[in-house]
Amino acid sequence: MTALTNVLSVRDVGLSFAGVTAIDGVSFDVGPAELLAVIGPNGAGKTSVFNVLSGVYRPQRGAVRFLGEPILGLRPHRIAAMGLARTFQNVELFHNLTVLDNLMLGRHHHFRYGTLAAAAWLGRARREELAARAQVEEIIDFLDLAAWRRHPVRLLPYGIQKRVELGRALAMEPKLLLLDEPVAGMNLEETEDMARFVLDIRDDLGIPLVLVDHDMGLVMDLADRVLVLDFGRQVALGTPAEVQRDPKVIEAYLGES
Numbered sequence: 001m002t003a004l005t006n007v008l009s010v011r012d013v014g015l016s017f018a019g020v021t022a023i024d025g026v027s028f029d030v031g032p033a034e035l036l037a038v039i040g041p042n043g044a045g046k047t048s049v050f051n052v053l054s055g056v057y058r059p060q061r062g063a064v065r066f067l068g069e070p071i072l073g074l075r076p077h078r079i080a081a082m083g084l085a086r087t088f089q090n091v092e093l094f095h096n097l098t099v100l101d102n103l104m105l106g107r108h109h110h111f112r113y114g115t116l117a118a119a120a121w122l123g124r125a126r127r128e129e130l131a132a133r134a135q136v137e138e139i140i141d142f143l144d145l146a147a148w149r150r151h152p153v154r155l156l157p158y159g160i161q162k163r164v165e166l167g168r169a170l171a172m173e174p175k176l177l178l179l180d181e182p183v184a185g186m187n188l189e190e191t192e193d194m195a196r197f198v199l200d201i202r203d204d205l206g207i208p209l210v211l212v213d214h215d216m217g218l219v220m221d222l223a224d225r226v227l228v229l230d231f232g233r234q235v236a237l238g239t240p241a242e243v244q245r246d247p248k249v250i251e252a253y254l255g256e257s
């Protein structure tokens with residue numbers, strides 16, 4: 001039985017593609033308001049884990065429970081609607097729409113509309129959904145986005161675009177947030193800002209997070225626990241201090257750099 005206190009429970013997941021093993025026996029839990037980081041060298045299986053959790057890949061073996069419910073085999077939009085939200089390595093927003101409109105779309109889980117359909121849908125939303133609007137305004141305040149709220153996303157600096165993407169995921173009112181390389185390509189100041197928002201999400205909003213990133217300093221500073229993968233296998237799982245002194249980790253990953 002999955003302990004009810006765990007938001008996410010992953011058991012012995014195995015995934016391969018035509019003979020290539022992407023994930024080989026990975027098991028971990030995410031507790032309430034916990035920040036778990038997943039690290040590992042290139043090709044270790046980090047993105048594949050995210051794709052399994054969000055329903056993009058279906059593993060050949062194992063089990064995943066989200067809020068106590070089995071989710072393997074559910075389609076991505078169903079899993080998202082259950083409250084598992086995700087950001088992507090590359091910014092995935094409607095670049096011609098404003099910050100406000102991108103967040104409104106996030107509120108309604110409508111990710112796959114073209115810009116025109118999205119704009120038409122928003123017309124209805126504006127009339128009908130004042131409550132949604134109030135919630136989105138709260139997110140804009142929370143992420144310090146007020147100065148950009150009416151700007152089309154394409155005009156914004158990269159670091160702000162990443163923050164809007166985070167805002168869109170928050171607009172889904174997630175029960176768990178997956179962040180795929182949230183600081184990739186950011187300068188120091190943008191990285192520090194993002195780190196602060198990630199911690200605020202955990203501490204002020206109480207939303208648990210799973211984060212993949214190559215920035216080792218960030219991961220060790222932020223994470224409650226760290227899962228280390230190498231060639232799809234689970235090398236270690238523990239606190240940043242435990243993981244950093246684990247010889248298997250040093251050999252597999254830290255020793256590289």
Ligand SMILES: Nc1ncnc2c1ncn2[C@@H]1O[C@H](COP(=O)(O)OP(=O)(O)OP(=O)(O)O)[C@@H](O)[C@H]1O
Nearest residue numbers: 017020021022040041042043044045046047048049
């Ligand atoms: N759709 C796919 N088809 C075939 N092989 C895949 C697919 N997705 C992942 N793989 C393989 O699975 C392994 C793990 O890849 P994955 O992208 O999950 O690693 P990663 O840790 O996210 O790497 P990176 O840090 O480079 O993003 C790799 O060998 C990769 O080539």
